[in-house]
Amino acid sequence: DTEVTQTPKHLVMGMTNKKSLKCEQHMGHRAMYWYKQKAKKPPELMFVYSYEKLSINESVPSRFSPECPNSSLLNLHLHALQPEDSALYLCASSQNPGTANTGELFFGEGSRLTVL
Amino acid sequence: GQNIDQPTEMTATEGAIVQINCTYQTSGFNGLFWYQQHAGEAPTFLSYNVLDGLEEKGRFSSFLSRSKGYSYLLLKELQMKDSASYLCAAFNNNDMRFGAGTRLTVKP
Secondary structure, eight states: HHHHHEEEEEEEEOOOOOEEEEEEEEEEEEEEEEEEEETTTTOEEEEEETTTTEEEEEEEOOEEEEEETTTTTTEEEEESGGGGGGEEEEEEESSSSTOOOOOOOOOOOOOOOEEE | EEEEEEOSSSEETTTEEEEEEEEEEEEOOSSSEEEEOOOTSEEEEEESSSSSEEEEEEEEEEEEETTTTTEEEEEEEOGGGGGGEEEEEEETEEEEOOOOEEEEEEEE
């Protein structure tokens, strides 16, 4: 299994809603990532988890809250979002952190979020 | 800080060769990656370089000069399906940062 699975594929939410994006991989990867991508722009790094611990937080607003419940799962909890947060949210994983990590990212298909 | 630069757009003809350049300045460096992204799809891995030199994978090759902070992706025998965005990315300790991407259009 070389897939990263993201759900839901599409999400429409109001500014007062609370929702979550989910990501799952069963490749034994211990580094997992959230990226945000706007149309015709490159992916922007949001968070990195290494061995289920948050290792990078790119000054993302607190209305985005990541969670890594175990080595296979990564969630992104959303609350009180703004219309400008509408984007494609990409989850990725890579091999075990450290010297063995080649850095190749395996991306999910993304969750397309629309905030009304 | 990190700064990764690549051309915004390029156009080439089917069957031709195209080279996409990337320059980078990063505070740490473990490798330089190239990803392909078709519109509406997730990025897919093409190649990576850790050491100076050329890495060849079929129609795609990537080159790295660490001392110059420079890489290029070479695409040979272009096909229409190669029309996509090509993202240069610098990697350092689980931190993968992307350049703005080069939108390549392949014309008949």
